[in-house]
Amino acid sequence: MIWVAALSMGVACYLGAGILVGRPAMLRVAIPWRSSRLSTTRRRAWLQQAAVSISPRQFWLGSILLGVFTFLAVFVLTDAPVVAIVPAVGAGAIPAASLGRRRAARLRRVQEAWPDGLRDLRASISAGRSLPQALHTLAETGPGTVREALHRFPSLARMLGTATALEVVKEELADPTSDRVIEVLILALERGGEIVQEILDDLIVATTRDVKVLEEIETDGLEMRINARAVLVLPWLVLVALTLRAGPFRDFYQSSGGLVVILCGAVLTVIGYGLVTRLARTHTEPRVFDSASIGGDRS
Numbered sequence: 001m002i003w004v005a006a007l008s009m010g011v012a013c014y015l016g017a018g019i020l021v022g023r024p025a026m027l028r029v030a031i032p033w034r035s036s037r038l039s040t041t042r043r044r045a046w047l048q049q050a051a052v053s054i055s056p057r058q059f060w061l062g063s064i065l066l067g068v069f070t071f072l073a074v075f076v077l078t079d080a081p082v083v084a085i086v087p088a089v090g091a092g093a094i095p096a097a098s099l100g101r102r103r104a105a106r107l108r109r110v111q112e113a114w115p116d117g118l119r120d121l122r123a124s125i126s127a128g129r130s131l132p133q134a135l136h137t138l139a140e141t142g143p144g145t146v147r148e149a150l151h152r153f154p155s156l157a158r159m160l161g162t163a164t165a166l167e168v169v170k171e172e173l174a175d176p177t178s179d180r181v182i183e184v185l186i187l188a189l190e191r192g193g194e195i196v197q198e199i200l201d202d203l204i205v206a207t208t209r210d211v212k213v214l215e216e217i218e219t220d221g222l223e224m225r226i227n228a229r230a231v232l233v234l235p236w237l238v239l240v241a242l243t244l245r246a247g248p249f250r251d252f253y254q255s256s257g258g259l260v261v262i263l264c265g266a267v268l269t270v271i272g273y274g275l276v277t278r279l280a281r282t283h284t285e286p287r288v289f290d291s292a293s294i295g296g297d298r299s
Contacts, residue, residue, distance in 0.1 A: 049174060050103035059095065067092025078243040080253045082262045086236055086269075108214070109145045111177045115208045117146035118181070122200045131189050131196055132162045149173060163189055177210055228276040232269060 043056040054062075071088035075081050120142050124134035136157070139150035149169065156165035163186050170182040181203060188199045242249040252258045 045172070045174060046103065047099065048172065049107060050099040051106055052099060052102075059099075063092045063095045066094060074240060078240060078250065078253075079246075080243050080250055080258070082259045083239060083243050083253050086262065086266050087240065090233070090236070107173065107175045107178075108218075110149050110173060111175065111214060112211050113143045113145035113149075114177065114181050115204055115211060116143045118200060118204045118207060122197065122204065125197055125200070131185070131192070132157065135162065135166075135185070149178070177207065177214075180210075181207060224276070224279070228273060231276070232273045235265070235269070 043059070047054060047056065047059060067088045070091035071081075071084045074084035074087050078084065117138055121131075121134050121138050124137050125131065129137065135150070136154050139147060139153045141147070142150070149172075152172075153165050153169055156168050159165075160168070166182050166186050166189075170179055173179075173182075184199060184203045188196045191199070239253075243253055253262065
């Protein structure tokens with residue numbers, strides 16, 4: 001087991017050094033669902049929505065590296081490799097969970113900022129600006145979160161046109177609420193005239209109502225999600241604490257019987273967490289206006 005730990009430490013140091021010098025190791029694994037261009041594109045978009053400037057390869061390498069270091073640390077403390085497996089897997093999942101929460105929080109801030117942003121847009125149009133001019137003003141002086149979401153819009157509009165630039169922003173946000181807002185803005189851009197103000201008034205009311213409903217749903221499911229994570233983590237923390245010192249607990253978990261107990265516990269933990277998460281999961285609104293759905297309908 002010592003040579004396994006030494007080999008793992010060597011691999012971890014090699015991967016860490018590659019990331020630090022900017023030349024991460026190239027892992028060429030023939031796994032269709034990870035090596036496909038579509039999966040890579042979606043993962044890159046996911047990372048972009050979380051506002052992190054790393055590639056999907058760096059993300060996977062960082063997750064693996066964290067899992068390896070956790071395995072080695074727990075193994076050194078407990079001298080029981082089977083005890084270190086589950087904490088290592090959990091630690092490897094931390095980057096995905098952390099970035100997932102960061103991405104959700106960022107998109108939620110965008111959703112909550114849309115009503116104020118649309119009011120600013122309505123005020124600009126009332127002041128005599130056209131919709132494209134009002135969008136440029138919103139991207140430069142609007143509410144902070146909306147301004148961040150639209151930071152590329154002015155340059156994209158100059159190169160591609162207003163409608164196409166809005167499409168690009170919509171795909172970068174990849175959020176149902178933002179989809180509806182941007183689709184209505186594109187419709188208002190195509191219609192023009194006095195109807196633009198009426199469309200914006202209706203959009204402000206609808207978006208405000210959607211944000212309020214989302215806040216209520218998020219609040220209702222928060223306690224159950226916290227309980228589910230606590231139930232997942234606490235038993236394994238207790239197990240690590242029991243095996244920190246030499247004694248019957250450590251001896252048992254170094255045996256084949258301990259391995260069976262760990263495997264059974266891991267399976268039951270995954271099943272239980274999946275059930276609780278499924279019960280606490282809120283309905284995710286599908287994206288109706290993504291490019292895959294309407295890309296061929298708009299000329």
